[in-house]
Amino acid sequence: MNPQQNRRILLVDDMPSIHEDFRKILAARPAARDLDDAEAALFGQAAAPSGDGFELDSAYQGQEGVARVEASVQAGRPYAMAFVDMRMPPGWDGVETVERLWRIDPRVQVVICTAYSDYPWEEVLARLDVQDRLLIVKKPFDMIEVSQLARTLTAKWDLARQAALQMNSLEEAVRELTATEAALRQSNKELEAFAYAVSHDLRTPLSIMNAFSNLLARELDGHASETVLHYLSRIQASAVVGSQLIEALLSLAQASRVELHxxxxxxxxxxxxxxxxxxxxxxxxxxxxxxxxxxxxxxxxxxxxxxxxxxxxxxxxxxxxxxxxxxxxxxxxxxxxxxxxxxxxxxxxxxxxxxxxxxxxxxxxxxxxxxxxxxxxxxxxxxxxxxxxxxxxxxxxxxxxxxxxxxxxxxxxxxxxxxxxxxxxxxxxxx
Structure with missing residues (x-):
């Protein structure tokens, strides 16, 4: 079997014969396992994993079953499913047992097994109020029914666990992305504020540079060499370009910061x-x-x-x-x-x-x-x-x-x- 798959099953029933029947149906068959091992040794191949064996634990009253579920959860080895008898005098009945099981481990898949019930089935379903983790089968049932339920519901438990893990991973990824987005937005706001402040502060010295370079050009008119006039014209042109860039930055900042009307x-x-x-x-x-x-x-x-x-x-x-x-x-x-x-x-x-x-x-x-x-x-x-x-x-x-x-x-x-x-x-x- 898949070593990652949870095949732990709990049977809660007051009849020892029922436990013997379930163990015959669900437990691994040693003879078949020995034959597989011998065949693998003979042909020099790895033994194929068995798909038949389940780890079956027994409880004969509801209180004992709940205690086993609690211990399994604390040990980090929860049950994938539980077969629960409806009538188990003198203790809890199946409905109360299932209610208490789910308070401890709401993920466990449950099959209620009964020949008759003290409650109408509509009342049982309304009381448990669960649609995706509960099945009801009538006694007597065939061997294939028990085997198929065990296979299907343990596989379903594994799929639900994988989905929960993936959902947790997605939620964590969303939280990280949300935090990153918030940090980026804050960083962008700070950068825009910085660009606006720098651009605004640079506007005045560039305007002064441009104005005084024009005054200097007038003072030097006719008294300066072509080289000096060329240098001066380059200063004036650069001041104009700098002013244009600052105005562009301020316009861009305004487009990002201004309140929309x-x-x-x-x-x-x-x-x-x-x-x-x-x-x-x-x-x-x-x-x-x-x-x-x-x-x-x-x-x-x-x-x-x-x-x-x-x-x-x-x-x-x-x-x-x-x-x-x-x-x-x-x-x-x-x-x-x-x-x-x-x-x-x-x-x-x-x-x-x-x-x-x-x-x-x-x-x-x-x-x-x-x-x-x-x-x-x-x-x-x-x-x-x-x-x-x-x-x-x-x-x-x-x-x-x-x-x-x-x-x-x-x-x-x-x-x-x-x-x-x-x-x-x-x-x-x-x-």
């Missing part, structure tokens, strides 16, 4: 407002803009505007080398009917093999001299969308433009949904 937000109106601002600055360019009407979402207006600003900044920036830029903002239905919003451009695009870097802090797929920026825009978008319970992803190919998709809780508004097109015009501008 949920309300209906019109993405269509926000997109048109931002695109209108872009047309008023920067060098002239030709561009076609398509913004779908009725793009309503439910979220924090300030953060969603920040996310759209970063997405549209990228669309304008990476399509700036096109002779005719195309920008589209719209919505489509996902496979499960979920609202999916998108910002699409016909710019330089990127290789999807590097898409994993898109939403990492200060990760860039293009050189700064090609397209300036801090690399914090998309991670800010991801943080904002994530705080609203959504997700963001991209699709692109080199030199074929890019589309950024994102999901947000939708908010319906009255009126039909239609597309609004801004026709291509000359002298459009962008940052």
């Amino acid at each position: 949920m309300e209906p937000v019109d993405l269509s109106a926000i997109s048109r407002q931002l695109l209108g601002e872009y047309r008023n600055v920067g060098p002239p360019r030709e561009a076609s803009i398509t913004v779908q009407d009725g793009l309503w979402v439910h979220g924090d207006r300030r953060l969603i505007r920040t996310a759209m600003q970063h997405l549209l900044d990228n669309a304008w920036k990476f399509s700036s080398l096109r002779s005719h830029a195309e920008i589209e903002v719209g919505r489509l239905d996902g496979a499960d009917g979920e609202a999916v919003f998108f910002v699409r451009d016909n710019g330089c695009g990127f290789d999807m093999a590097y898409a994993g870097k898109l939403f990492g802090t200060f990760q860039r797929l293009h050189a700064v001299h090609e397209f300036p920026g801090t690399g914090a825009g998309l991670v800010t978008v991801s943080r904002i969308v994530g705080r609203h319970g959504g997700r963001v992803w991209a699709d692109s190919r080199p030199d074929e433009g890019a589309t950024f998709y994102f999901t947000l809780p939708s908010a319906s508004r009255q009126g039909p949904t239609r597309e609004s097109h801004t026709e291509p015009q000359e002298n459009r501008s962008a940052p």
